[in-house]
Amino acid sequence: MNLRKATVAAAAALVLSVTAAGCGSDGGSSSGGGTAGASGTGGKITVGIKFDQPGIGLKTPDGTYTGLDVDVATYVAKQLGYSPQNIEFKEAKSADRETMLQRGDVDFIAASYSITPTRSEKVDFAGPYLLAHQDVLIRADDDSIKTPADLNTKKLCSVTGSTSAQNVKTKIAPNAQLQEYGGYSECLTGLENKVVDALTTDDSILAGYAAQPAFQGKFKLGGFKMSNENYGIGVQKGSELKAQINTALEKMVADGSWEAAVKKNLGPAGYQNEPAPKIGVVVS
Known part of the structure; x- marks a missing residue:
């Protein structure tokens, strides 16, 4: 979703929310000032990733995206109601991540984003999903x-x-x-x-x-x-997306998709990964 488009989008969202209140809703998710609707509504979700980290987050010359963070973000977005074609990936450099979330440039960030006390003062983290x-x-x-x-x-x-x-x-x-x-x-x-x-x-x-x-x-x-280094998914401070993303990550681990993504992206390098971390538990 694009959280920067206000006015017309906000008005449309208001009409939809009133209608939904009258006839029931299958659930949206709040992200900053926007609303994440189910797939098929034409909405977009914007996700920050790295563009230059092979195996983690990489934008290839043909414009496709690969890596563990890409697979995790795609799985999470699907659980939130967004198909892959409705995901807009945006480059999230290390020094820019907190600012991007605070400004609402992205809905969440999965970019080898280690959970630290200092960062947690500025943004919230779902996860961790990799140690x-x-x-x-x-x-x-x-x-x-x-x-x-x-x-x-x-x-x-x-x-x-x-x-x-x-x-x-x-x-x-x-x-x-x-x-x-x-x-x-x-x-x-x-x-x-x-x-x-x-x-x-x-x-x-x-x-x-x-x-x-x-x-x-x-x-x-x-x-x-x-x-x-506990990799987490960053969201705006106070965002309801944190709980929803945690639920998605728990499902990803339970159904085997997490293990498959790690082996696919990091296995060729002989990387010996730690077992899937328990969601909500940061290893010091």
Whole structure:
């Protein structure tokens, strides 16, 4: 749905709500200032995802979307009453996610979005739907980084707005030379060209990159579980969508769709995923 179109849409929604009140309704969901109707009404739902994370959220050259977050978002949207053709995907960069939700640019965000206390002050989270761990990606021929402490004095790349680099700086390797780029693809190019020594983010994201045909054999995972990253689906503060999305995620796990999506998107990289997390329980 497009929450920014007011006036005419709001008036139409008012008429529909009055009619529904008189004859019954099969249920809509509130998202910010809008109303999510059932599929077939012509409504759209707008979902924030990453566009540059293979295996997680990727916009391909032909304009299609692939990845675990895409599959999770598509499943959730279907449970909310929206068919795939009624989903509008919008790029949600790490630094922009809270702002996008607060402005109502999107209805929910599934974009490798780790649940943290700071973020939870600004937005609400459904989930978590995946437990990942922070790791590093290094060049395959680099034997100088064998432990997290070896990152000290190294040039460490991460994405602006991500918690990963700061975790390393404050908790693990305070002398690492932090370099923040706008996207993981830029970090990957810098790693390949030896501009940086390591790329840090979640192991699920790194595995997706390492598995790409163009990069196979060039990089390796450090194998460090430096943090727990609970992936959640972000919604506006106070939105009724949180409870509805949680119900959808519970169903996705129960019917096997969650396991199938994880194996399809991350299995080719040899990624050993944790069991499905319990919805509503954040692992510290």
